[in-house]
Amino acid sequence: TNAMNLVTIGTLILTGAFLYYTGVIPSISDAYRTVKDKRIYHAFFFLAGVLVACQAIYAEEKYTIPYVIDGVLIWSISLASEFWKKDQGRLHVYFTYSGFAVFMLLTVLQIWPKYGTDSLFVPGVFGVSYFIINVFFKSNKTYWYEIAFIICGMAPLIQTL
16 A cells, blocks of 8 residues: 655655745754754754654664664754854764765665665765756755755655555
């Protein structure tokens, strides 16, 4: 039965609402500097982390712990929210890149049984998106890279396999 993945849909709605609230800024993490109430920033990353962990509901049991770990990585981005400071910058980058990389890997692994090597289309589309943003966008490139990544990583999961 092909049902909708409500966790993915919820994550995209939460992210969309947060992005609408923050507007287009240099990066999603930059919202820490732009939002007055920092609790909104921390709540977003906490809820996003919980939803990423809940993605395991729709995955094979062997992916439960990796999704929970990835949820912690996504939430941890907000623990190093003052990324411009030397002591938090490196941690912020580690949490962001590892959280995103693990999510992309899990997406590919989750759809692999149905699509095989065609599953590599997912990171491929992100690569093309990255190139297009890099060439044609003049400002806020990191923000648009992040949006492209979120869409590329989550879109294949909207319908359960």
